[in-house]
Structure formats: structure tokens, C-alpha cells
Amino acid sequence: MNGILTLARHSVARSRVLLLVLTAVLAGFEILLVVAAQTLQESGTFGSFAALVPPFMRQVFGDSLIVFMSFAGVVCFGFFHPMVVAALAAFAIAVATEPVAEIESRFLDVVLARPIPRSTVIGRSALLMTLLSAGVVAAMVAATLVGLHALTPRTTAAPATRLILSLAANLWALLFSLGGLALAVGAASRRRSTAGGVVGVAALALFFVDYLARIWKPAASMVWLSPFHYYDAMTMVMGRPLPAGHVAVLAGSGLAGVVLAFVLFSRRDL
Amino acid sequence: MPAEPPAVIALRDLTKRYGRTVAIRDLSLDVRSGEIFGFLGLNGAGKTTTIRILLDLLRPTAGRASVLGRDCQADGLSVRAAIGYLPGEISLYQDLTGRRVLDLLARLSSTPVSADYQRQLLERFELSEVDLGRRLREYSTGMKRKLGIVQAFQADPALLILDEPTEGLDPLMQEAFYELLGEVRSRGRTVFMSSHVLSEVERVCGRIAVLRKGELAVVATVDEIRHRAPRRVDVLFVADVPPPSSFPTTAGLEVTAVNPRCWALRVRGPLGPLLARLGSLPVLDLKVEEPKLEDVVIDFYREGRS
Numbered sequence: 157m158n159g160i161l162t163l164a165r166h167s168v169a170r171s172r173v174l175l176l177v178l179t180a181v182l183a184g185f186e187i188l189l190v191v192a193a194q195t196l197q198e199s200g201t202f203g204s205f206a207a208l209v210p211p212f213m214r215q216v217f218g219d220s221l222i223v224f225m226s227f228a229g230v231v232c233f234g235f236f237h238p239m240v241v242a243a244l245a246a247f248a249i250a251v252a253t254e255p256v257a258e259i260e261s262r263f264l265d266v267v268l269a270r271p272i273p274r275s276t277v278i279g280r281s282a283l284l285m286t287l288l289s290a291g292v293v294a295a296m297v298a299a300t301l302v303g304l305h306a307l308t309p310r311t312t313a314a315p316a317t318r319l320i321l322s323l324a325a326n327l328w329a330l331l332f333s334l335g336g337l338a339l340a341v342g343a344a345s346r347r348r349s350t351a352g353g354v355v356g357v358a359a360l361a362l363f364f365v366d367y368l369a370r371i372w373k374p375a376a377s378m379v380w381l382s383p384f385h386y387y388d389a390m391t392m393v394m395g396r397p398l399p400a401g402h403v404a405v406l407a408g409s410g411l412a413g414v415v416l417a418f419v420l421f422s423r424r425d426l
Numbered sequence: 427m428p429a430e431p432p433a434v435i436a437l438r439d440l441t442k443r444y445g446r447t448v449a450i451r452d453l454s455l456d457v458r459s460g461e462i463f464g465f466l467g468l469n470g471a472g473k474t475t476t477i478r479i480l481l482d483l484l485r486p487t488a489g490r491a492s493v494l495g496r497d498c499q500a501d502g503l504s505v506r507a508a509i510g511y512l513p514g515e516i517s518l519y520q521d522l523t524g525r526r527v528l529d530l531l532a533r534l535s536s537t538p539v540s541a542d543y544q545r546q547l548l549e550r551f552e553l554s555e556v557d558l559g560r561r562l563r564e565y566s567t568g569m570k571r572k573l574g575i576v577q578a579f580q581a582d583p584a585l586l587i588l589d590e591p592t593e594g595l596d597p598l599m600q601e602a603f604y605e606l607l608g609e610v611r612s613r614g615r616t617v618f619m620s621s622h623v624l625s626e627v628e629r630v631c632g633r634i635a636v637l638r639k640g641e642l643a644v645v646a647t648v649d650e651i652r653h654r655a656p657r658r659v660d661v662l663f664v665a666d667v668p669p670p671s672s673f674p675t676t677a678g679l680e681v682t683a684v685n686p687r688c689w690a691l692r693v694r695g696p697l698g699p700l701l702a703r704l705g706s707l708p709v710l711d712l713k714v715e716e717p718k719l720e721d722v723v724i725d726f727y728r729e730g731r732s
Contacts, residue, residue: 262517269511
């Protein structure tokens with residue numbers, strides 16, 4: 157455990173600038189969304205937006221589009237905005253592929269020449285991938301709650317804290333799933349760019365599979381493969397409780413990735 | 427007859443293949459306690475592969491490597507607890523300071539690092555606290571090498587595995603390094619080092635192994651290997667003498683250049699036959715040059731190439 161903590165401290169110290177910038181940007185974005193929602197709410201714009209939605213868009217997205225065009229919808233959008241999800245996924249992938257970067261740079265040669273088990277390296281990255289992504293999401297939650305507390309119009313009902321927490325938990329589970337996949341791919345790769353690229357492209361493809369499945373039936377048969385299928389934020393915004401099954405699938409696949417990473421890394425040549 | 431010291435490193439039929447490429451084949455070797463052992467070979471001969479198997483960074487395809495009687499793969503943690511390692515190219519994050527590197531690597535060692543010993547090493551290699559406070563991107567190649575040496579030695583391990591240890595060091599620091607090697611050997615530590623600098627190997631190593639295309643070409647003491655090479659003998663005469671027509675047929679003697687008052691010869695074995703032949707000639711002087719390790723080792727390398 158001492159080795160894991162020593163390496164984890166070292167990794168956090170090295171990536172602290174990226175971590176702080178990402179946290180500040182995403183927390184700031186949450187505040188910005190609350191400000192935007194407040195402005196739209198007070199100017200009565202939400203109602204006119206809904207009237208402008210073309211029928212085919214309603215057909216594709218259903219009632220969720222109307223829900224999105226509300227104070228709660230805009231506030232919660234920060235937890236499923238594609239750019240936010242992409243930034244968080246890239247961060248999780250970057251943290252999870254640190255072992256392969258350390259192989260590539262040969263930094264691990266001097267680390268593993270000491271009595272440090274290989275599992276320590278993967279354990280460190282699994283721990284950081286889990287905790288740092290949770291930390292950034294927690295900062296987004298905190299920023300949202302602070303923003304809501306300060307800026308919610310008196311006549312408007314703020315989204316429930318439980319909803320915010322449910323979105324955050326589901327988002328974190330999605331990141332854990334992608335991070336687990338990246339950890340496993342990284343544990344078997346020789347280059348970080350290859351591992352990150354493979355997982356990044358796979359994530360993008362799976363993201364589109366999830367969207368495609370909504371409008372193209374053949375894609376629906378594959379949608380279960382997409383981790384994004386298990387993060388249906390709009391239905392939660394519409395009032396559905398956090399789907400425990402979805403979280404379990406995401407957490408389980410992430411955990412499988414972590415276990416696979418331990419096995420692959422323990423057997424490979426470095 | 428005193429018993430041989432126990433083997434600190436024992437390689438038995440060690441083989442590593444990458445697909446069809448054989449990096450090392452059936453390598454068997456013992457490195458004994460308290461010796462400085464030179465591991466030589468051209469680039470790609472398999473030196474680094476062997477070292478990485480000892481550190482369990484690579485897994486052998488066949489055979490066994492052990493350190494202090496423990497298997498490097500099955501019991502890797504306890505093996506590595508006894509090793510200090512200096513890689514050929516030390517790769518450390520450029521944004522770290524020298525001090526942070528030493529502290530990080532010290533925390534990862536199982537043996538506590540003595541602050542006193544670390545300070546002695548830093549002083550020996552002229553790394554000041556100001557130097558240690560700088561980031562590695564500001565370090566020269568030589569400074570990085572010195573930092574690498576300090577991190578390898580700082581836990582005072584029983585076995586030091588050093589890959590091209592003096593690469594990039596200036597002559598004064600090379601001297602400091604050789605002194606350090608002498609000291610650790612006198613304290614019973616074992617050193618296993620690869621090097622391309624044959625004069626350095628000749629100076630510091632007791633025994634050497636030459637690796638050629640992944641196979642062991644020779645293992646012997648430096649003296650044994652050196653004496654396989656012919657001595658160069660220059661014979662100077664006070665007056666002109668005829669060319670030595672009978673010499674080339676004499677066993678162990680080879681004439682390489684002939685002048686009326688000087689012959690250059692290569693002599694294998696005792697000088698007696700040469701001296702007997704010279705007895706009737708007006709010899710002014712004899713210059714005998716001891717054979718160099720380089721002469722033999724380079725021959726080994728060439729044989730491997732041909």
C-alpha cells in the first residue's frame with residue numbers, strides 16, 4: 157500500500173495543473189449553466205424555445221427535448237453535455253494509461269527495479285482513475301449546488317439535489333467503465349498514444365452507436381455494447397430514479413477492465 | 427584450496443525469444459560474491475535483455491535466473507530488494523527536481539537509505555543541494571548520469587547492476603566512480619556491469635563474459651583473456667641484420683614488420699624461443715608490450731560478425 161500511495165502522490169503532483177484546470181473549467185461551466193438557466197427562466201424564453209422545436213426532433217428525442225428546455229434541464233445539461241463527457245472521458249483515459257506511458261518512457265525500469273510488485277503500478281492508476289474522476293465530478297456537483305443556492309429564481313423549483321447526485325453517480329460510473337477499458341488496453345500496449353487512441357476512438361464509436369440506435373433500428377441491437385447506453389441522463393431529468401442496473405453494468409465493466417489490467421500487466425514483458 | 431564464494435547471480439540455460447528472433451540462447455553464468463563482473467558484447471548481443479530478466483522486467487522463454495539463490499521471476503520482490511540498478515539510459519521525468527527523484531526512489535526501496543551515505547555519494551559526484559533543487563530538464567547528460575549512479579548506490583545494495591555506468595561522465599567523475607566501485611567491492615558488494623569501454627573493464631573488472639549474438643562466447647578472468655592475445659615485441663639492433671627467414675615457421679612467433687635495424691613481432695606464449703634466436707644477433711633493445719583486453723575482445727566481436 158505504501159508503494160501505491162508513494163506512486164499516487166508522485167502522479168498527482170505531476171498532473172496537478174491539468175487536474176486543477178479541468179476541475180476549475182468544469183465547475184465554472186456548471187455555474188455558467190445555472191446563470192444561463194436563470195437568465196432564460198427570468199426572461200420567459202423556455203416556453204418560446206419549446207414552440208420552435210421541429211416535429212422530427214420531437215419524434216427523435218421525445219419528451220426529453222421539452223424537459224431539456226427547462227430550468228432543471230439546462231442546469232443538469234452540464235452532466236451530460238458531450239464536451240463535458242468527452243473532457244472527463246479523456247481525463248479518465250489519460251490517468252488510466254499512465255502505466256503504458258511509464259513503460260514507454262522507461263521510468264518503470266527504475267521503479268520496478270525496486271521491490272515494488274507490478275500490481276502496485278496498476279493499483280495506483282486504478283485508484284487515481286477512480287478517485288480523481290470522482291473528485292472532478294464532485295467538484296461539478298458542488299459548483300452546481302452552490303450556483304443553484306445563489307441563483308435559482310424564487311418562483312422556480314430548483315432540480316433536486318438527489319437528481320444532481322444521481323446524474324453525478326451515473327456519470328462517474330461511465331467514466332469508471334471507460335477508465336477500466338483504458339487501463340486494460342494500456343496494460344497490454346507498448347505506447348500510450350496507441351492505447352489512448354484505441355480507447356478514444358472506441359468510446360467515440362460507442363457514443364455514436366448509442367445515438368444511432370435511437371433513430372436506426374439495426375443499431376439498436378448493438379446498443380447494449382455502448383457504455384453511453386447506460387447513462388440515460390435525460391430520463392433521470394424527466395424524473396426516473398437512478399437506474400441501479402445501469403450503474404452496476406458500468407461499474408462492473410470498469411471493474412472487469414481493472415482486473416484484466418492486473419492480469420495482463422503481471423504477465424507481460426516490460 | 428579455499429572454497430569459491432557463493433554465486434550471487436546464477437543463470438542457467440537462459441533463453442529469451444521474441445517470435446523467431448533469439449535475444450539470448452542457453453546462457454549459463456555465475457557471478458560470485460564480491461566480484462566486479464564485466465558483461466560485454468556489441469549492441470544487440472543480449473546484455474540488456476539479460477539484465478532485464480534479472481530485474482524481472484522481462485520473462486525468460488526458457489531457463490532460470492537467480493540472485494542470491496532466489497529465482498528472479500518467482501521471488502522477484504526479494505531479489506530486487508537486494509539490487510541497485512543503473513539503466514543504460516536513465517529515464518526520469520524532466521519536470522522533477524533531482525531531490526524529488528532521489529526521495530521518490532528512496533521511498534520505493536525496502537532498505538532505508540542512510541542520509542549520511544547519500545550525502546557522501548552526492549559529495550563524491552559533486553551534486554550540490556542547488557543542483558538537486560533544479561529540474562532534470564536543466565541537467566546535462568553527465569549530471570543525469572551522476573544522479574543515476576547515486577540512486578543506484580544510495581540504499582547500499584548487495585548487488586549492483588550497472589548498464590554502461592560511465593557513459594557521459596567526465597574523466598574526473600569516472601575516477602570518482604572507479605573509486606566508489608573499489609570501495610563497495612571492499613565491503614563485499616557484488617557488481618555486474620555492462621560496458622563498451624574495454625579499458626574501463628580491464629581496469630575495474632576481475633572477470634568478464636563476452637556475449638555474441640545472444641550466446642556466451644567466453645567467461646574468464648581479465649588476465650586469462652588478456653594472455654590469449656599475443657604480446658607485441660619490437661627488437662632493435664645496433665647494426666643492420668638480414669630479414670628473419672626462419673621466424674614465421676616458429677610456433678607462437680609472427681613477424682609483422684621488418685626493417686634492417688628493427689623487427690616487429692607478435693609473440694604468443696613464452697619469449698624463450700625468440701630470445702634463443704636473437705642470441706646471435708646484435709640486439710640493442712627489446713620492447714615488450716603487454717597484451718590488451720581490447721585485442722582479444724575485439725577479435726571475439728569480429729568472429730561473431732563474420
